[in-house]
Amino acid sequence: MATLWSAVALITIAIVISALYRQGAERSFNHLLHAQLFNVINSITIGDDGNLNGSPELGDLKFSQPATGFYWLVEPLGSFASVRLTSTSLGVNSLPVPSVAEIPFDENYERFYELRDYAGNRLRVDETEVVLDNSDQAARFRVTGNLNELEGEIARFERRLYIALAVFGIVGLALNAFGILSGLRPLKDAKQALERIRAGAANELEGNFPREILPLVNEVNALIDSNRRIVDRARMQVGNLAHSLKTPIAVLINEARTLPPEQGQLVRSQTDAMQAQVTSYLNRARIAAQQGSVLARCEVAPVLERMVRVMRKLNPATEFTLHIDPPGLMLALEAQDLEETVGNLLENAARYAEGRVSVSAVAEGSQEPAADGTRRHLVMVTVEDDGPGLEPHQAAEAMKRGRRLDETRPGSGLGLSIVKEISLEYQGSFELDRSRMGGLRARLLLPGVTRETQRG
Incomplete structure (x- = not known):
């Protein structure tokens, strides 16, 4: 104006x-x-x-x-x-x-x-x-x-006048633009600092800001600190609840061993289901507490490499392959949630595979930039095996809570439902279909964060 x-x-x-x-x-x-x-x-x-x-x-x-x-x-x-x-x-x-x-x-x-x-x-x-x-x-x-x-003579005067005013206007416009850009530079610095926080490269707004926006910087840092304390308190409460339930469940499991076989088996199966459901709901409470946190970040490669390494030791007869594209891929969720979801999928794949299991994490198409300028994208995590697989109606049935298609193998029937719940909590998706290897393919679509936000 x-x-x-x-x-x-x-x-x-x-x-x-x-x-x-x-x-x-x-x-x-x-x-x-x-x-x-x-x-x-x-x-x-x-x-x-x-x-x-x-x-x-x-x-x-x-x-x-x-x-x-x-x-x-x-x-x-x-x-x-x-x-x-x-x-x-x-x-x-x-x-x-x-x-x-x-x-x-x-x-x-x-x-x-x-x-x-x-x-x-x-x-x-x-x-x-x-x-x-x-x-x-x-x-x-x-x-x-x-x-x-x-x-x-009038035309010569007007020509000199217009040239002088044009030069004055151009210089004034340049000075005005310089003043505006210089005045808004601290806001750009604050935006870049926020991007570093969203990328997990910093825990608060850092830098030298002028006194005009310093109150805003202080309020944002206070909000981040309050967010962090809420998450820490939620984690502590979840841990306390898990610890308080651990002993009663263990007592029930031990007491079940003293019962007659038929009754003991019933108590143990129900106790296992109770333990799995407690774990599931505790995870959901923890995820809901930290879902709005800007600090939920994890790198895909270290987590998947560690899990595949463990699965190779537990299943030496099965071949496990891992593919990550691009390197340095990051997800906007906690590492333990990624471990739990992929861990359940790997256990199922290893249980039914005939010799091969494939794990991959690939960046999908970019989403629209967020309001703060952060560039988001989606990551497709896929676990495939060469086992018997499932028909479409069986896949839908398997993701229901507590449903087991094969009663001859151990398990509570909650693994796939937990994976689905965690993916939905992070606004992702989970589906099962036929693998190119002949068995089952489990696909997780999860929110990712590009490392471009860590620049500056």
Whole structure:
């Protein structure tokens, strides 16, 4: 708005100054013609022979050069029989003078009008009539000036004025832009500091900020610290709850061993289901507590490499392959949640695989940038095996809580439902379909964070 107002002001100033200069120049031009007219009047008399006599000296060579547009002319009126007198510049030529009826004299018996001479010059004429002697013999006096020269002078002034104002405006615009960019630079620094926090490269806004935005920086740091304390408190409460439930569940499991086999098996299966459900709901509570945290970040490669290494030791007869693209891929979730989801999938794959299990994490298409400028994308984590696989209706049934398609193998039937719940808590997705290896393919779509946000 300041720049727009400056531009409007400069244009207005240019128009006003041009108009004022034109008015002043035309007024000065008319005054000059008026002065020259009376100089001619004072120089003309009636001679002894009864004719007009005199040779005005107006101090301008243009009145002595032909076709310049600067002329003076004296013509007798009425019965006054005399030859007319003209300047050398006009010679024997005449001017197309309008009648008095068209342009009358003013109260000073003087009139101004414009016309074109024989050379095509645009003229301004100052005319009056004067009685020269006591016999009432009168003559009409005219002095002309070339308006083309006046317009040329005005045009030269306007050109210099516009150039000066344009230079002033460009310099002012550059200074204005510099001031705006310099003034907003601290906000850009704050934005980059926020991006570093979202990327996990910093824990608070760091840098030297001016006092104008320092209160904002302090409030954001206080909000981040409050967020961190809420997450820590939630984790502590989850840990306390898990610890308080651990002992009663262990007691129930031990007591189940003393019961008759049929009853003991029933108690143990229900206790296992209870333990799995407690773990599931505790995880959901923990994830919900930290879901809005800007500090939930983990790198994919170390977590998956560690899990695949463990699975290779536990299943030496199975071949495990791992593929991550691009290197340094990061997810916007806690490492332990990634371990739990992929761990469940790896256990299922290893349990049913005939010899091969494949794990991959690949960056998918970028999402729209967030409001703070952070660039987000999605990561597809895939676990495949070469086992028997599942039909589509079986895959949907397997993800229901507590449902087991194979009762002959150990498990609570909660693993896949836990994976689905964790992925949904992080606004991702989970699906099962047929693998290219012939078995089951589990696909997790999770939110990722690009490392570009760590620059600066």
